Amino acid sequence: MITSLFGNRDYLRLFTAQVSALFGTGLTTVALGLLAYELAGGNAAAVLGTALTIKMLVYVTVAPIVAAYADRLPRRLFLVSLNVIRAAVVLALPFIDQVWQIYVLIAVLQTASAAFTPTYQAVIPDILPDEREYTRALSAAQLAATMETLLSPMLAAAALAVISFHWLFLGTAVGFAVSAALVIGTRIPNASAATQGSFRERITVGMRIFAATPRLRGLLGLNLVVAAAGSVIMVNTVNYVRDTLGGTQSGVAVLLAANGFGTMLVALALPGVLDRVGARPVMLTGAGTLVAGLGAGIALSTATAGDWRWAAAIAVWALIGSGSAAILTPTGQVLRRSSRSADRPALFAAQFSLSHLAWLLTYPIAGWLTTAAGFTATWVTLTVFAGVGITVALRMWPRHDPEVITHLHEVGTVDAAVLADADRVDERHYRHTHVYVIDANHRRWPGRLETATAA
Known part of the structure; x- marks a missing residue:
């Protein structure tokens, strides 16, 4: 059951940090719409549409750049810093009086979110190495996101009955601050260095695997x-x-x-x-x-x-x-x-x-x-x-998509250490069987002819 996951202290803290940040973000969604209407009136939809476009563009461009250096940063400090940045941005939103300021602050806020989300997602399987526990953690994350979608608007509506929408931004900042505090108390292993090539190689490694x-x-x-x-x-x-x-x-x-x-x-x-x-x-x-x-x-x-x-x-x-x-x-x-x-x-x-x-x-x-x-x-x-x-x-x-694949390596194309448990087929090739993923020594997926020959 999903509840069994919460016996893992580090996962429990990270999950609670995620929920806290999600509900803060949900409050901002409501408050931002009201702020846009206050500044732009009938043009509020255009303002929100532009802000949403900025959000998507930032997500598409920033996440790969962050990933290029994610393995070189202490992940716990990185996640905490991003939460602090997000809290500072939402605290500034109630004080702006120009539409362009919304665009600038949303760009900063979503840049921090675009850096936070993939880093957080990559931490979870390191904390939960068991495949079944990790699968249940994915369901828990989906459930948390769904509950935020359902409950955040209702929470905001109840709050707006007694306070101005500007105070919702404070609630968001509190959510990010609580998230940061929980991450501080979590044991998060740093990633081992991955690709040691140029910036271009590091930024494209994820796309190359895809x-x-x-x-x-x-x-x-x-x-x-x-x-x-x-x-x-x-x-x-x-x-x-x-x-x-x-x-x-x-x-x-x-x-x-x-x-x-x-x-x-x-x-x-x-x-x-x-x-x-x-x-x-x-x-x-x-x-x-x-x-x-x-x-x-x-x-x-x-x-x-x-x-x-x-x-x-x-x-x-x-x-x-x-x-x-x-x-x-x-x-x-x-x-x-x-x-x-x-x-x-x-x-x-x-x-x-x-x-x-x-x-x-x-x-x-x-x-x-x-x-x-x-x-x-x-x-x-x-x-x-x-x-x-x-x-x-x-x-x-x-349809047939095995994890373990028998394939061929040509002599001199990979590190010798990789072939320590491989079988020599002929003067030019080794036969190797293992869980197959794209990496520095496996840059393409083996074709049917190659796997048939290797087998």
Whole structure:
């Protein structure tokens, strides 16, 4: 059970630090919208849209740069420093009086977040080396993110009944400060030095692993499926409830809660399923679920009247939440399986950037195309993108995907120490069998002919 994880003191502290930071971020999401409206009035949506674009661009560009030096920094001090920076930024937000200042502070805040998240993700498997415990930790992280989505807006609404929204920024700062204090008290092993090449080599190591590993190329397609369906939830829920269903703010909360409920149920159920069948079937089933959810949403968008639409919308939003959880929860397990410990920060950073690149593509479609052409055309377009994503995943991630691969090394192409337990085949080749990942001595994935010859 997930609760058994909390017997690990270091994991418990890190998990609590994550929850504290998540709830602080959730309060900022509400407060930032109100601040934008205070400064820009009717142009608040444009302000928030620009801020969101800045966030995605920062996530895509900053995370790989951080990963290039992550193994050279003391990870505990690095995580604490990033929390302190985030707390300082949100404390400054209530005092600004110009829109451009929002953009600058959001850029700084999201830069710190883009550095924090992949570093934090790479620490967890070092603290929980057991595969089953790590799988359960992934579900716990997904559950924490879901609960933040559900509870932070309600907490903010309750607070706003008695205080100004400016005080929400203080609550956020407290969340980051508590997170920093918990990290200080956690034993976090520093990463061993990975790639010792040039800056360009270090910054691209995660991308190189992605490009060369078939299952990770499949993951790129799944990232697009999640972004296509998730953009409907993140961008279109408010307008769909208010303008199409004629609902209130509480109606918006109901649909978002349905999405979170679907996510939570699947995240809780997945650890046992993953132990039995592995990540690929689960994640592809999640992708199919998201495409089905988008298809149901298209049908729903063509309906012009009927109280039944509420029940149907709740079911569709919950279905999309469950599909998203089926993809997102095992992602860390797939990344861990595909890298050496020393390269893991770079690979997590690459996933962080590449997944947000997909959102950078789908967010504008969900927002701008809906305004121009309506929900049906937008959701059809996003379904096409999701279809492309699931096709890529099916083609790139082979059904037979063993961890241990017998392959050939050509004499003189790798360090001699690597071949200490290899068998000499002929004058030019060694046969080697081990858990295969892309690294300095294995720069490409062995082809079928090579593995057949090695066997």
